[in-house]
Amino acid sequence: MAKKIPLLLSTFFLTILSFSQEKTKTYWYTSNDAKGYITIQKIDSVHKTGISTILKTTVKATFDNEVLDFSLTTINDTHKMVSPVKIVFDGTIDATIKPVHFTGKRIKKDAKSISFWNFNGDFVDEMETDPDIQRFSYAKYNATLRIPERTIPSFNIWAIVPNLPFDRKGTFKFNALDETKLYVKKNQTINYLGKYKTTIHGNTLALHKFVHQGKGMLPIYYWVNDNRELVQVQLDNKYTFTLTSKKEALTTISQ
Secondary structure, X not given: OOOHHHHHHHHHHHHHHHOOEEEEEEEEEEEOOOOEXXXXXXXXXXXXXXXXXXXXXXXXXXXXXXXXXXXXXXXXXXXXXXXXXXXXXXXXXXXXXXXXXXXXXXXXXXXXXXXEEEEEEEOOOOOOOOOOEEEOOOOOEEEEEEEEOOEEEHHHHHHHHHHOOOOOOOEEEEEEEEOOOOEEEEEEEEEEEEEEEEEEOOEEXXXXXXXXXXXXXXXXXXXXXXXXXXXXXXXXXXXXXEEEOHHHHHHHHHO
């Protein structure tokens, strides 16, 4: 029996460790066009109650003269990140208004691919008339809302694309949540285009290319390397964000 005790203890501690595994990766992207950077930290955890992936995104950039300076934290109950359970937003989405703060929590899912969420906080009071854009919030809003399943905050797509198959046969379908205005843009797709040679910082690289498309938007292109790292993103045919170091990213914003 005494010989079995060390083995039992080893098994016990290995079991404990298996329930507390955590893997963190942080990626920094800079853009001269947007005069700023975007950083995404991905935390994969395994614990007693299951698995989770936390995405912490920071955006400090200017798009069409709109200053975006915000943080977004999303908690997902699977590593696929297609069905978040909590969203926390804090920061500036326009230089002319006060900072925006809100928290969204998924309460439950029903059998009709609908999630029920409670949102609490303050948002932009801005009207949309496009029927394919579902508008949920008014300023100073606190309510329980119905949101389609597979509704993903738009910047979270940057963490999802590197894990998609390098295969032209499949289409990734989802609904995009505009974090800055709480609009849901339905029927979004991402397709794999193939492997292309691309020049980045003077170097020619063979990268996997994806395209994100939806009604009323210009295509968004993503380039991923063989190690499944997102290397470059092109938004609206004029904003290009490229993978870089933390030091270079912080230097860009200070210029």
